[in-house]
Amino acid sequence: IRVSKKIIKPYTDEITKLLAKTKNIIIIGDVHGEYYGFAAALISAKLMNPDLKWTGKKNILVQIGDIIDRGFYSMEVDGLLDVLQQEAKKSGGKVVRLIGNHEFEILKKNYYICRV
Numbered sequence: 001i002r003v004s005k006k007i008i009k010p011y012t013d014e015i016t017k018l019l020a021k022t023k024n025i026i027i028i029g030d031v032h033g034e035y036y037g038f039a040a041a042l043i044s045a046k047l048m049n050p051d052l053k054w055t056g057k058k059n060i061l062v063q064i065g066d067i068i069d070r071g072f073y074s075m076e077v078d079g080l081l082d083v084l085q086q087e088a089k090k091s092g093g094k095v096v097r098l099i100g101n102h103e104f105e106i107l108k109k110n111y112y113i114c115r116v
Helices: 005-020 035-044 074-090 101-107
Strands: 025-028 060-063 094-097
Touching: 025 035, 035 074, 060 074, 074 094
Parallel strands: 025 060, 060 094
Antiparallel strands: none
16 A cells, blocks of 8 residues: 555654654563562653653653463552653653554453453
């Protein structure tokens, strides 16, 4: 399927503006409820301090899904992302959250893929 430049131009313009005012884009996926490992990764990337406060300034964190399942702290990971999303916005940064296949299967009520 071909995509018309006219159709995608608003999207590409928005991405260009966002990238112009962004320092770094950090992409993390497949956390699977591993709260402490996820927190350690965010601290190492200088997006968060040990007090769980956003320190990423104008950086962008993209969480590409699969925050749930397998680990024991899926709710805590979700809550941390909620807080960081709000804090990042206040300082010119951004937290982008996508759903992964585990979240998608739960939305479809297919619980066989994960432990809930």
